[in-house]
Amino acid sequence: MKYAVGIDIGGTFIKGALVSANGEIVKREKSPTGVEFGVEGIESRIETVFRTLKNSDVIGVGIGVAGMVNFSRGVVVQSPNIPSWKNYEAKDRLKKRLGIEVVIDNDANLAALGEGWKGSGIGLKNFMMITLGTGIGAGIILGGKLWHGDTGRAGEFGHVVVEPNGAECGCGGKGCVERYASADGIRRLAREAGIVADVPELVKMADDGDNKAIRVFEEAGRKLGLALSAWFNIMDV
Numbered sequence: 001m002k003y004a005v006g007i008d009i010g011g012t013f014i015k016g017a018l019v020s021a022n023g024e025i026v027k028r029e030k031s032p033t034g035v036e037f038g039v040e041g042i043e044s045r046i047e048t049v050f051r052t053l054k055n056s057d058v059i060g061v062g063i064g065v066a067g068m069v070n071f072s073r074g075v076v077v078q079s080p081n082i083p084s085w086k087n088y089e090a091k092d093r094l095k096k097r098l099g100i101e102v103v104i105d106n107d108a109n110l111a112a113l114g115e116g117w118k119g120s121g122i123g124l125k126n127f128m129m130i131t132l133g134t135g136i137g138a139g140i141i142l143g144g145k146l147w148h149g150d151t152g153r154a155g156e157f158g159h160v161v162v163e164p165n166g167a168e169c170g171c172g173g174k175g176c177v178e179r180y181a182s183a184d185g186i187r188r189l190a191r192e193a194g195i196v197a198d199v200p201e202l203v204k205m206a207d208d209g210d211n212k213a214i215r216v217f218e219e220a221g222r223k224l225g226l227a228l229s230a231w232f233n234i235m236d237v
């Protein structure tokens, strides 16, 4: 059977898996990303994860990273987690280094492909997969295929504006849904309400009936709903 290695590059960890052609994960490996060691340092850690996982039937490596990726050229335009990856020619450099075919794309895009293949998108031709984490990302599947858009930036759902003149966002805009409904956004809303807590603690507080914590989640949910309603009305999915 053929295998592939899947690698997720996060700001803290590089997580890899050896996956069979029918989608079974047979081995996992993890390494600190080493963002502080720059391009070379991260590449050597990717190589170590790859070499630990690979077997003789591996035909390629798929890499996901948060941020803007030009899929057809295999170039990371910019990544919020990895400042040294600016116009980083990931595909060419890693193909040479690992000696195997490499594809690289935005992590939420690849998550959407994964959900379509093995997860909650099975059997759906059109859907959007939203990742709610530190930020908010999305991957869009239309007609059974990943939609990259003209410049590879499709699915930047986190930057849909839900509050004109709202909280400033790292993208340069204001009032993006990410500033309200991501983990960072929820923590920010909580701070404004006078609570300094991480999201799991806030969930527990809300479950225990804390009115301030409940209002934080109501606000996050309302903003997420606003952004989603635009998507459903336009896309009819």
Ligand SMILES: [Zn+2]
Pocket (backbone or CB within 6 Å): 158, 159, 169, 170, 171, 172, 173, 174, 176, 178
């Ligand atoms: Zn934004």
